[in-house]
Amino acid sequence: MSKIHVSTTVNGDAVEYLCDPRETLLDCLRDKLSLTGAKEGCGTGDCGACSVTLDGRLVCSCLVLGVEAEGKEIGTVEGIADGDVLHPLQQKFIDYAALQCGICTPGILVAAKALLEQNPDPTEEEVRFWLAGNLCRCTGYDKIIRAVMDTARDMREAV
Amino acid sequence: MQYHSPASFAEASQLAAAATGTTRFLAGGTDVLVQLRADIVTPDTLIDIKKIPGTRDITRNADGSWTLGVAVSGAEMGEHAALVADWPGVVEAMNLVGSTQVQGRATLTGNLCNGSPAADSVPAMVAAGVTATVTGPNGERKVPVGSIPTGPGRTSLAKGEVVSALHIPARGEHAGDAYLRFIPRSEMDIAVVGCAVNLRLDGDTISEARVSLGAVAPTVLLVEDAAAAIVGSTLDDAALDRLAAAASAACKPINDKRGTIEFRTQVAGVLARRVARIAYARAKGEIIKGHHG
Numbered sequence: 001m002s003k004i005h006v007s008t009t010v011n012g013d014a015v016e017y018l019c020d021p022r023e024t025l026l027d028c029l030r031d032k033l034s035l036t037g038a039k040e041g042c043g044t045g046d047c048g049a050c051s052v053t054l055d056g057r058l059v060c061s062c063l064v065l066g067v068e069a070e071g072k073e074i075g076t077v078e079g080i081a082d083g084d085v086l087h088p089l090q091q092k093f094i095d096y097a098a099l100q101c102g103i104c105t106p107g108i109l110v111a112a113k114a115l116l117e118q119n120p121d122p123t124e125e126e127v128r129f130w131l132a133g134n135l136c137r138c139t140g141y142d143k144i145i146r147a148v149m150d151t152a153r154d155m156r157e158a159v
Numbered sequence: 160m161q162y163h164s165p166a167s168f169a170e171a172s173q174l175a176a177a178a179t180g181t182t183r184f185l186a187g188g189t190d191v192l193v194q195l196r197a198d199i200v201t202p203d204t205l206i207d208i209k210k211i212p213g214t215r216d217i218t219r220n221a222d223g224s225w226t227l228g229v230a231v232s233g234a235e236m237g238e239h240a241a242l243v244a245d246w247p248g249v250v251e252a253m254n255l256v257g258s259t260q261v262q263g264r265a266t267l268t269g270n271l272c273n274g275s276p277a278a279d280s281v282p283a284m285v286a287a288g289v290t291a292t293v294t295g296p297n298g299e300r301k302v303p304v305g306s307i308p309t310g311p312g313r314t315s316l317a318k319g320e321v322v323s324a325l326h327i328p329a330r331g332e333h334a335g336d337a338y339l340r341f342i343p344r345s346e347m348d349i350a351v352v353g354c355a356v357n358l359r360l361d362g363d364t365i366s367e368a369r370v371s372l373g374a375v376a377p378t379v380l381l382v383e384d385a386a387a388a389i390v391g392s393t394l395d396d397a398a399l400d401r402l403a404a405a406a407s408a409a410c411k412p413i414n415d416k417r418g419t420i421e422f423r424t425q426v427a428g429v430l431a432r433r434v435a436r437i438a439y440a441r442a443k444g445e446i447i448k449g450h451h452g
């Protein structure tokens with residue numbers, strides 16, 4: 001099986017990899033680029049643990065082929081913090097203990113960041129619908145939703 | 160698996176016509192990749208249509224009709240205020256597909272050509288009178304979208320044929336459309352019944368209507384008796400009763416874990432009433448937001 005050469009941008013850095021056309025973007029991020037933040041929960045688009053942005057749009061990286069990343073801009077959880085300074089969402093998730101095992105957390109952070117960029121003042125219902133494709137088996141969601149709502153308020157007050 | 164990303168539909172069609180084994184087109188991939196990963200369908204040839212120019216465009220034509228590229232995602236439709244204003248039912252149906260993440264990729268054309276009887280956008284497209292341009296080895300043809308799905312997982316597209324654009328008619332005056340589905344949860348589930356209504360008013364009286372049902376037969380249904388039940392009425396209680404009866408009478412559903420035959424048949428009537436009321440209010444100029452609006 002011949003491999004395809006892919007040039008793409010991940011968290012602002014130009015990267016290249018060779019992949020089989022059947023490999024997903026999630027496989028390529030984890031196994032070729034060693035970016036293991038995005039997780040594989042289901043591999044079928046149901047859990048959101050693999051959430052990344054593709055040209056700014058939130059997607060499941062398990063439902064994108066590695067070859068489709070050619071010429072695109074990918075954003076993963078590894079690009080959320082600014083050096084050693086955590087993103088306000090990351091800090092708030094720690095403050096609220098909005099995670100337990102942490103498998104869902106990278107996907108939820110990427111998804112929540114995409115929401116706040118599009119809608120800085122979401123209602124609780126909007127947050128819950130936006131995150132409906134991000135499953136968490138541990139927290140019962142309440143702390144996650146409160147952490148996102150509270151971060152949104154802090155970020156609005158900061159500007 | 161061979162991956163191709165052609166630069167035109169003519170090239171895409173040639174590649175598909177020349178391919179041996181199983182061929183799939185790749186739009187948003189939210190069905191293709193799930194089937195690939197679950198070992199249900201591993202295509203020998205995968206033809207990505209997203210690099211073809213124009214496939215991400217939403218265009219309002221001079222006559223008020225719309226042309227949608229086949230790679231336009233549900234999210235892009237929902238963000239297009241003028242499209243939402245003209246065809247809220249088509250957009251709300253597409254926006255019910257999957258999660259935010261799935262919306263970032265999933266397309267109307269993929270929803271149609273995957274051939275699921277429960278595909279949410281298909282009843283809304285059928286009620287709206289959407290047509291598709293199909294490019295094949297012998298050129299182009301234009302067909303109503305309802306003629307494409309022929310049964311679960313099957314379509315009328317011949318070898319080498321690819322959908323190259325979707326066309327939504329001009330909205331015109333005093334008209335509205337709507338779509339609702341029943342699912343056991345509030346999000347992320349497959350329709351047990353889906354219903355779309357598209358209608359036009361002359362004063363308070365319905366002058367034209369199209370009623371479509373999903374998930375109650377092997378393919379989407381256009382229910383002419385249900386439309387006839389409300390044309391000429393002001394959507395009074397008697398008309399709504401006739402509409403519900405006609406919608407239920409058209410159902411030929413399956414029994415499965417998400418709904419019995421009796422349940423699906425009854426829910427079709429209940430949804431038809433609710434959807435017709437929303438479409439009627441929209442035709443009167445009311446703004447009624449969709450579930451995700």
Ligand SMILES: Cc1cc2nc3c(=O)[nH]c(=O)nc-3n(C[C@H](O)[C@H](O)[C@H](O)COP(=O)(O)OP(=O)(O)OC[C@H]3O[C@@H](n4cnc5c(N)ncnc54)[C@H](O)[C@@H]3O)c2cc1C
Binds near residue numbers: 046261269278320
């Ligand atoms: C988590 C999850 C939730 C979902 N929820 C729903 C839901 O609520 N409702 C629902 O209806 N669906 C749902 N789906 C199914 C899927 O998202 C939709 O059917 C979607 O619209 C498919 O579009 P796509 O662009 O991703 O199609 P793809 O996967 O790219 O393609 C689907 C099929 O269409 C064919 N095709 C694509 N483009 C063309 C073309 N131009 N010409 C000819 N054939 C073509 C492909 O060969 C393939 O057979 C869900 C899927 C997931 C993963």
Ligand code: FES
Binds near residue numbers: 062
């Ligand atoms: S791993 Fe992608 S959605 Fe679950």
Ligand code: FES
Binds near residue numbers: 101136138
């Ligand atoms: S913290 Fe364990 S799945 Fe969410």
